[in-house]
Amino acid sequence: MTGGRGNGDHAREGRISGYALKIIRESAGLTQERFAERMAVDITTIQGWESGRRPLMAISTGAYLSLRHALLRLGAQFRLLMQLDMALEADRFVGYVLSAKADNPSAVDHPLASWVITRPFTDLVAWPFTATVPSGLAGATRMTGRRGPVATAPSLLPDERAHFFTHLRAATENADADRVDGMLLRRQAHYVAGFDDGDDTPDWLATMQRAEERRTRRADQWTPSWAVLRSGAHSLARFGDREALQHFIRTRLAEEVCEIANLNYWAYWLGEVSEPQSADTFMVELDPHAWRGTELLRHLVGKLYSTNPYVDVVAHTLWALVMLRPSTLDPHTADDLRQAATRTLEEDTVSVQSQRELEAIIYALRMIHRG
Structure with missing residues (x-):
């Protein structure tokens, strides 16, 4: 597949939502046979949905709602059904990319130029490439008498993977840097392209990061390029280049406006800001007191360990959050934070600034406890 399927075929994609459906069915303790019986359909229909051969996106809205209601009655958790809805969005995106031209993508209707993607969506899109179960589905699977070898994640064929990442690289390189939606496409295509495990991916990411550094000359201002640099530094850290992330923290998080932008983005990424955003400018337009911070704090505390490739930005964001919003610290979370911070310092693997x-943070916790 070198030219895509042809535009308009997005509904033919169903691998991600199909695999999500399989996990949700298993979480309720249902075999395919039992589920088919309760749905009053043939077992081949269930198999087709779960394999993606009969994409859930192609069934009617009424049929999909009946499927969700049946799963809820049969014991599936509502939070997992929300993941199924997002999996359909992920399939729509993958279908769009596979249907589009690989090396000359159009930005007019590109999904990555229309909304700021979230962690649940990104986890689902990355699933076929990383084989990492999305955080919203992790721990949900229960074995139900499987036979023979079973796939552990949805997958794309080699030519589909090549087309997918070629398209995203072209979208990154050709996005209109003079438009807000163009820069949103540039940042998000850049980030998702970082899930390519090809040998040349780290070099491509580094080249793009250097180009964005040249574009963003002033470190004391927030611009859409700042957001691209932030995502690029995270992608490089995933490949083991922690210096890129440390450099970003030193040079691009020194001013209050950028500090607030970082916090607002984290809050949105993790769902504390529930309203979908259409442009990265929300990072500087949103009042940081519009979200609580407790979920963000708990997430960051859980990610504060030395082997985390993002540990330096986790430490910095925790510091900024505690300084800005000490009220987010309940006694239990404060104790967990103190232990995690102490352990990370003892392991002596983070940057001097993170130390x-x-x-x-430890000193602030001590003062809060005394007060």
Whole structure:
């Protein structure tokens, strides 16, 4: 597949939502046979949905709602059904990319130029490439008498993978840097392209990061390019280049406007900001007191460990959050944070700046406890 399927075929994609459906069915303790019986359909229909051969996106809205209601009655958790809805969105995106031209993508109706994607969506899109179960589905699977070898994640064929990442690289490189939606496409295509495990991916990411550094000359301002640099630094850290992320923290998070942008983005990424955003400008337009911060704090505390490739930005964001919103600290979370910060300092693997920030956190916790 070198030219895509042809535009208009998005509804033919169903691998991600199909695999999500399989996990949700298994979480309710249902075999395919039992589920087919309760749905009053042939077992081949269930198999077709779960394999993606009969995409859920292609069934009617009424049929899909009946499927969701049946799963809820049969014991599926509502939070998992929300993941199924998002999996359909992920399939629509994958279908769009596979249907589009690989090396000359149009930005006019590109999904990555229309909304700021979230962690649940990104986890689902990355699933076929990383084989990592999305956070919203992790821990939900229960074995139900499987026979023979079973796939552990949805997958794309080699030519589909090549087309997918070629398209995203072209979208990154050709996005209109003079438009807000063009820069949103540039940032998000850049980030998703970072899930390619090809040998040349780290070099491509580094080249794009250097180009964005040249575009963003002033470190004391927030611009859409700042957001691209932030995502690029995270992608490079995933490949083991922690210096890129440390450099971003040192040079691009020194001013209050950028600090607030980082916090607002984290809150949106993790769902504390529930309203969908259409442009990265929300990072500087949103009042940071519009979200609580408790979920963000708990997430960051859970990610504060030395082997996390993003540990430096986790430490810095924790420091900024505690300084800005100490009210988010309940006694239990404060104790967990103190232990995680102390352990990370003892392991002596983070940057000098992260060490100072973790020490400041421990000191602040001590003062709060005394008060």
